[in-house]
Amino acid sequence: MPTDSRGKMRRRDFLKTLSGVSATLVLSSSPLLVSACAGRSAKRNTRSTFDLSSVSPVDRSDHSENPTYVAGDDPAVPHEVLWNKNAFLASKTISGDSEVAPLVIVGGGMSGLFTTYLLRDLNPILLEQATRFGGNSKAESWNGLDYSVGAAYFVKPELGTPWQKLLTELEVDKLWRVKTGEDPVALESNIYERFWSGETARSQANKFRALEQYFQNVFNDQNGEVYPDIPYNDAQMRAVVTGLDQESFHSLVRRKCGGRIPTHIETVIEHYCWSTFGASSAELSAAAGLNNFAAEFGDLVVTPGGNAGVAERVLERLSQSIEPSRLRTQSLVVDVQARGNYNEVVYLDAGRDLKKIKAKAVVLACPKFVAKRLVDTFESDRMNAISKMTYRAYLVANVFLKKAPQKVFYDLYMLGNGTIDLRNVMTTSLQKKATDVVLGNFAYGGDASNQAVLTLYRAFPFEGGRAMLYSPPAIETYKREFEEQAVQQILPMLGLTSSDIAGVRIARWGHPMPVAKVGTYAKGIPDLLRKPHRESIFFAEQDNFLLPCIETCAEEAFWVAPRVRQLLKKGSSA
Numbered sequence: 001m002p003t004d005s006r007g008k009m010r011r012r013d014f015l016k017t018l019s020g021v022s023a024t025l026v027l028s029s030s031p032l033l034v035s036a037c038a039g040r041s042a043k044r045n046t047r048s049t050f051d052l053s054s055v056s057p058v059d060r061s062d063h064s065e066n067p068t069y070v071a072g073d074d075p076a077v078p079h080e081v082l083w084n085k086n087a088f089l090a091s092k093t094i095s096g097d098s099e100v101a102p103l104v105i106v107g108g109g110m111s112g113l114f115t116t117y118l119l120r121d122l123n124p125i126l127l128e129q130a131t132r133f134g135g136n137s138k139a140e141s142w143n144g145l146d147y148s149v150g151a152a153y154f155v156k157p158e159l160g161t162p163w164q165k166l167l168t169e170l171e172v173d174k175l176w177r178v179k180t181g182e183d184p185v186a187l188e189s190n191i192y193e194r195f196w197s198g199e200t201a202r203s204q205a206n207k208f209r210a211l212e213q214y215f216q217n218v219f220n221d222q223n224g225e226v227y228p229d230i231p232y233n234d235a236q237m238r239a240v241v242t243g244l245d246q247e248s249f250h251s252l253v254r255r256k257c258g259g260r261i262p263t264h265i266e267t268v269i270e271h272y273c274w275s276t277f278g279a280s281s282a283e284l285s286a287a288a289g290l291n292n293f294a295a296e297f298g299d300l301v302v303t304p305g306g307n308a309g310v311a312e313r314v315l316e317r318l319s320q321s322i323e324p325s326r327l328r329t330q331s332l333v334v335d336v337q338a339r340g341n342y343n344e345v346v347y348l349d350a351g352r353d354l355k356k357i358k359a360k361a362v363v364l365a366c367p368k369f370v371a372k373r374l375v376d377t378f379e380s381d382r383m384n385a386i387s388k389m390t391y392r393a394y395l396v397a398n399v400f401l402k403k404a405p406q407k408v409f410y411d412l413y414m415l416g417n418g419t420i421d422l423r424n425v426m427t428t429s430l431q432k433k434a435t436d437v438v439l440g441n442f443a444y445g446g447d448a449s450n451q452a453v454l455t456l457y458r459a460f461p462f463e464g465g466r467a468m469l470y471s472p473p474a475i476e477t478y479k480r481e482f483e484e485q486a487v488q489q490i491l492p493m494l495g496l497t498s499s500d501i502a503g504v505r506i507a508r509w510g511h512p513m514p515v516a517k518v519g520t521y522a523k524g525i526p527d528l529l530r531k532p533h534r535e536s537i538f539f540a541e542q543d544n545f546l547l548p549c550i551e552t553c554a555e556e557a558f559w560v561a562p563r564v565r566q567l568l569k570k571g572s573s574a
Helices: 012-027 036-045 076-082 085-091 110-118 162-169 202-220 235-244 249-256 263-277 286-295 308-321 368-374 380-387 425-432 472-493 525-530 550-573
Strands: 070-072 099-106 125-127 139-142 145-148 177-179 185-187 190-192 300-302 332-339 342-348 354-364 391-401 411-414 436-439 452-460 501-514 537-539
Touching (some): 076 332, 099 110, 099 342, 110 125, 202 263, 249 263, 249 286, 263 411, 368 380, 411 472
Parallel strands (some): 070 501
Antiparallel strands (some): 332 342, 342 354, 391 501
């Protein structure tokens, strides 16, 4: 259950509704919609070469001289600028003439990359504040093994859907390895292969099997159970989701268990919610929890480097189909203003010069807590919805091993002693530490020249967790705790010892996981977050539906792309 936007959801109903228009979204290359000014501005900014390796979501640099390097997000510059935006703008002036473009996309994570790809014939400008694209779908490399430092996997897409067609068009299906069957769990110092058969609690085996059958029925839409597709785009599915949204995921599971959840199941589900949502099962909407957890009973797919492998493939194709100078990292957007029939986008470039772009359309593919600082004219209901949003943090440790584990698996769920205390999630999660151990070279077949990478995920499923990550002493403490847990708990179960460790690297993510709390969907929060602002500023981000996964990113890109096209087509024919 590695964390957040790895994406586990099966978006059957929604994606099928898009199948009739997928060719328009994915394959369109009509020059009709491209503004004449795009070529003029692009010519002024064209670079002679495009160094994909320097901006790729997969960092293949040699990190041997800095084994404790902290990857992940870096809030220093965004906080310096955006949390004091007016003073910052007053202290600087715009450098050079305004650039003109039909479309600017703000944010180079998965949502921004997918949106840019679907609208690539418009030659959009993509602005990403980090040094590399990918958002938290990033990876690094060790001895030729690409390993994830963030999002790790997603559900195998259903044949014939736009999502499947997009991945096939990108040839991602040639990269991935499919994970079938049940993942093992670690209880105390033992590994169990058949958890849902009641292997860890034989006296309660019937309850384990009954709950497993319920989740399978939900995933397969059978025996009267309906899978809650999120995002939803029709009244029927909205009713299903909002109905489930009346209670917490913990409450739902408790009802399905007849009033009391077997201890080991309660622990598995709570740990899952930590690492997937950064939230307790007791605060999480049953709609979101069921959407993700039921999908775990289907097939998963993993690419080398986790979801960074998908992000890198999208970026490769983009660099071949649009002018590379329009793919810009180290470009922090500071201000977005609607000015009548165009929008002004002001950003800080790599040289810390302020630049301005005039664009007919803008897509904000960035979190809402950033978007609200970029746009000063948001409606009060949108701002009120954003103010209620919660984001959570997590850490990732990659442990480099000189030899491969004796056991080949994808995700090993760490149950500790098999119990959980929901009364104090903060204390309990800090004691539990990492709850998932992923075999980082699974996509390579599980073995790579007798070496391996173990990726450990540790969530902070409580308010204030982010602040605990951003100081050097804290990182050193967490690194030591990762190493201790690996040596004392994990390696012995895999037939390894501390002498097999070649190094450990840490990645931290301050707020990548939006939490869908009980009542989120029933209150119509996604409708407020998703609706375009002043008809020309659009939103394509996983937090539109507070559901952190790669499928949400793709679906929101599919949703927004035709709306952007409609606006630009209207403008070009005016």
